[in-house]
Amino acid sequence: MTTTNPNLEWLLENLVESTPGANHALVLSRDGLKLCHTRALGIDRADQLAAIAAGVQALSQSASVEFGDGTGGVRQSMTEFHGGVLFIVEAGEGAHLAVLASEDADVGLIGHKMDELVEQIGAFLTSPPRHPRHSQPA
């Protein structure tokens, strides 16, 4: 499951190339493990980003549950730090898509391109549960 899928990798490379300001893209499982990523990100940084992005999304969902409409839905998490911007959106079941961009990137465009990719191929950006759903504790 952690082996990079060459077709997905190609789509991520394509996303980064066609989006001004975008530098790296990563698909991660909700429990914080990389599924596939653009080559320039590198394995070690992909592992780090997967864990960070899963944590950010989990906290964003908690913010949504407590202070949003209660469904826990998150459209996008965006962190502007000194030297870059991190975007995360939900992808297919059990997975998130993260993009690292330059500080001066067009945030609207990047968000749009990410949504577009998820819409097209979200069904392939998944990481299914290890256990059948019915065995989950209440």
Place this chain on the structure above:
Amino acid sequence: MEGLKIVVVGGFGVGKTTMVRSVSEIRPLNTEETMTQAGLGIDNTGGVADKTTTTVAFDFGRISLSEQLVLYLFGAPGQERFWFLWDRLFAGTLGAVVLVDTRRLEDSWYAIDRLEHHGTPFIVARNNFPGAQHGLEEVRDALTLSPDVPLIDCDARSRESAKNVLITLVNHLYALSSARETAS
């Protein structure tokens, strides 16, 4: 009123989230995610085969032990890939609970090393999973705990038991601070 920041640490699947959840008087912050197939071979559920979710950021809860004393509980994530969060969680922490599962004691070493390195006072609570057969003195030996670190049994699912763990920690913190005052 006095607020104390406490962290709950320990290996993957020892019951940290369960403990924060069972004692918190407010709705606990929950950052559990379903464990996915990406974690096969990485997140080892040996001994906790029915575990289906795991914490990916941290747990947060609050409990008032008296009108004067409020504990703010932060539960750390267990897996190595989330250890980068620990430094932030440890900032300003007055004491820690190390939760251990005797079937996987080696998972606790990292937590104990980190706390000793930070100089954070802690107690160790053995979460009584079914099948735990070792006496507490054996656990103390296996963890090479110094004799002045309190070591107790608990059931993280039980509010009373989890509360007792926190009271033991607070008493330990008071004992340490009065010892320091006497010494100075």
